[in-house]
Amino acid sequence: MMTPALTNLSIQPSHAAGSAREKFDDEQYALWRSLIESRIGMVLPDIQRGLFELRVGDRMRICDLSSASYYQYVQTSAVEWQRLVEDLVVHETAFFRHLPSFELLEQRLPLFKGVVHIWSVGCATGEETWSLAMLAEAHVTQGYSVMASDISDAALATAQVGRYSWRKSERIPLLYRQFCVALPESTQASVAHLFALTRQDWQVSDVLREHVFFHRLNLMDSGQVPFRRLQVIFCQNVLIYFRQFDRRDILDALVQRLEIGGLLVLGPGEMADWDHPAMMRIKHAGTLAYERIK
Ligand SMILES: C[S@@+](CC[C@H](N)C(=O)[O-])C[C@H]1O[C@@H](n2cnc3c(N)ncnc32)[C@H](O)[C@@H]1O
Structure with a gap:
């Protein structure tokens, strides 16, 4: 079915x-x-x-x-x-798309010691990635990086530019809007010309850009993932398009990329009834999140 x-x-x-x-x-x-x-x-x-x-x-x-x-x-x-x-591929996405997952990270990010490395898996046009960068910028004290990957070159190109229409900023909680920099009128005109269809009203702050890295990556090659010892893996609305056995294989590979104490934050529909001997389910309302315990 x-x-x-x-x-x-x-x-x-x-x-x-x-x-x-x-x-x-x-x-x-x-x-x-x-x-x-x-x-x-x-x-x-x-x-x-x-x-x-x-x-x-x-x-x-x-x-x-x-x-x-x-x-x-x-x-x-x-x-x-x-x-x-x-x-x-489907690029539907939004800033702070699944709020409970971001609220969980708001609580947990300040608890990490040292530099925090985050992976945004299936980042689409970047809204999820930049949301994670905003959170990290606000809540991590000892440095952070956000690795973002997707199979789509077109989506990655948009994500990297980091310019969005004003409508997209409406979902960003007030605290994080400090990281949205309005484009001057003249730049807006040229950007609108470049992107033809959408009027781009703002861009992500340079403060975030130096921490964020985009890569083309096919999750079916998850054995070749170049990231290691991560503190957070955020994987939402990606595996829902895959068969159960592929989801399991990919999740196993993601676990290997997490440091002990690291968090795997899935979308609520990503993989029902998943468990893994190295992972403990985190109780936080509305989320499907795990901590690596061994
Ligand atoms: C619906 S979007 C989800 C975006 C974001 N994670 C969110 O929740 O808003 C799914 C993304 O997964 C990417 N994707 C699909 N299959 C993939 C694969 N095999 N490897 C890597 N990315 C893939 C698509 O290109 C698309 O950008």
């Missing part, structure tokens, strides 16, 4: 003029599903099949390839594969 989270997976409808759906038979679609799942973990829900066919159809036409040829090509061309991935 499909989980409710999976039915929310939204492949963006194509805006390309003249786009037409490429209809796959069940066997072809199963091949595509298993290719995508094995490479990036994402399970394509049946409800999104039509949109998926539309997206692949667009790419086939742009590459001027038949269905079978495109299926082969996408597996040999890293560039084309990345283009397809960019079309499939």
Whole structure:
């Protein structure tokens, strides 16, 4: 049975003029599903099949390839594969998206001794990452870093720029708005020109920037994660698109990256009924968080 989270997976409808759906038979679609799942973990829900066919159809036409040829090509061309991935992944996010998780960190961050290293897993366009940096800047006394990773180059590019529309700042608690720097009128105009669709009203403060590092990382290669001995791993709304067994493998890999005493803060729907011998569940209302105890 499909989980409710999976039915929310939204492949963006194509805006390309003249786009037409490429209809796959069940066997072809199963091949595509298993290719995508094995490479990036994402399970394509049946409800999104039509949109998926539309997206692949667009790419086939742009590459001027038949269905079978495109299926082969996408597996040999890293560039084309990345283009397809960019079309499939969901970047929905917000500043301070799951408030109880951030409240938990507000309490726990000041208790760490020494420099605090945080990993924002599946950072999308950066709202989660910069929220974590704001918290750390306000509550950590002996230095911090925030590593942020995602599979999407486009999302990472936006995250790194760290400019957002005024609407996005509304979710930021007052205490942390000191880290939002309004863009001067002239800069806004040029940024609006650059990004065409959205008027960007503010950017994250330089105070935060020197602590934040972005990396492209596929969680299905979690054995190759370059981060070690972390105090906080924040993983929300990423694993919900994966199968249970992939979620387990990834969570096991995340645990290995945590220092003893470190925190794993998952989204509430990320992995129900998960336990791990090295992890103790933290009781904090509304959260799904664990502490590494050995
Ligand atoms: C819905 S967003 C969640 C963003 C943020 N964590 C939040 O909760 O607001 C999911 C992100 O996971 C990323 N993602 C999906 N599959 C991935 C994979 N295999 N490896 C790394 N990132 C992945 C997507 O590109 C997307 O930006």
